Amino acid sequence: MSRIFKLAAYFLLASSACLAQVKSPATNPANAASGHTFRYTNPITRDTSISMRDHFIIKVGNKWYCTGTSNPVWTGYNPGVRMLESDDLIHWKQDAWLIDASKLPADCPYNGRFWAPEIHLIKKKFWLTVNSGKVTREDPKGMKSHSIWLFVADQVTGPYKLVNGPLTPQYNNDATLFEDEDGQTYLYCSGNGLFQAKIDLQNGKLIGTVQKFLDKRQPGYPEWMVGGIEGPFVVKRDGYYFMFFSTWTRGYEVGLLKSKSPLGPWVLASPEPIFGCRKKGFRPELAIEGGYADLKFQDSEDPYCETGHNALFEGPDGKLWSSCHYLMYEKRPYPYSQVLQPWEKTTQMGIEPVTYKDGVFGIKGPTWTEQVIEY
Template sequence: MWAPDIQLVAGKCYLYYSVSTFGSQRSVIGLAVNATLNRSDPAYRWEDRGLVVESFPDKNDYNAIDPMLLVDAGRGYLVWGSYWTGIKGTEIDLKTGKPESSQPKAIPIASRSATAPTSIEGAYIVKRDGMYYLFVSWDFCCAREHSTYKVMVRRSKFPLGPYLDDGGRQMTDGGGTLVLMSDTRWRGPGHNSLLTTEDGEWLVYHVVDARAPDRGRILQLRPIGWRDGWPVVGNALGVKKLKASPPPSVVAAGVTSSTVETDTTSSSSRPAR
């Protein structure tokens, strides 16, 4: 089980999750719902609503993992996909959190070109100034310091596309505009989301530190801004070791305090907004 996506829908927390095995196409996306994320609230209880979308090797050309829900103007759109023929999407009923069936009409949204690897996954959509931006990850995530993951983006006037890159090439034809790729130290950034806080917007993703690859994939943030209608990112936040102090309710649940890597410094340069 991996790659969850959580969204607030009509006052409830919708948590979509993936169930599969690594490299398999026999996969399912499920949904769990909660009234709150506060574990000390008496209303805190996850209700598993079960199957949303599934894929079969002999039936589907997609892989039903990496879900993401977009809620826009009272309508819901679920996107998913990893490898095979890429990213798909469908409209869902927000009351149930599901499409009409577990084998919905899967609209092609993004794929690699015929001559490129099929490695595309981790879709995330954000709406800004009337345009929809679809972020995806290309290439390979899980080879430690040799990871080649990178973040790409395209935009559209409509939630389910067509999505075009900054050169006008369709996302279903392998088009894409680069947002973030490996540098000397930080290897394979990808499977991103966007976080909005009082301090601005942030690109959130996992990455491998080439200086400490045994740590595996770690969480990293960069400030993200917008220039000429396209996202640009700043430097990664600095890292400092702090002693974590979980609230009593978390400790009581079996999570103990430990030394963690926490980003505390701002980027040395902020992108244009």
């Protein structure tokens, strides 16, 4: 059987399986008892005007709010920290700019690219971490001063007030916060590896110094990390601390670490990534530059080249869900067209339910057909 016919058969079987799983609310006993069905198809957003990377979602009351890295991502200025809102996790609109770069003073030290903002509700306050630097003629990307800035607000929608920054004396990025059961808060971030520290939120200062605890080429760790690791996010379950992180070595995948302590030592909870997509033809220049172009792996059969930098949030069923950016692959397999629509050329929001079994978290997908969640 030719490759085209094999792929066609695969997609027909996948579609049939998906349809077979969709049950009518009237005929499904479990659904009749609960009366709730949530349907979604990734990518959730399909709009170039609200395209972002690194989607972070937080539920407050009956609404979901989302921040992320706005375009342009890689060069020069971007417009600031955008907030989206939704009543149903499906339809999203822009609520406001939490930080509007056009309104910042000329000497503002964080006027750069505003990468991967997150909002955490801790001690009845909303804490916003923003990763940015100062864009100048000498440093047009703002990378020399790129670090972490901490803001606080009484409401999720702001206004946010600067607490302190930069929080670290070196390049750091992708900051996240975690409050433990004893009230101590921890800061985790990336920057040519993964870093950690205790933090005094009220003063916006680290307790001690930020410590690097994992390198992309850490001895004894797998080769799927060697391209780079970033985007930490921490939760606690059954006495263990779990850290989700992303790597772009083979496309964009999510790995999982675990520890008995919030400051480690951290070990891989799964020998392979728990989520993501792999495409040999995606960004080959990075593989050549990084010295891992001969890495052997099979492409994943999804239509994406990026599904990563995830964060967790409360989903429609009250359980943990994962959010991250999804990017379509121009060399995606049949029956997808090789001609991308305008929105398909930009990163869009994707969501998936999170599982927990035998002491390890997992994330379903990445999916691209309609999914039905009954609860």
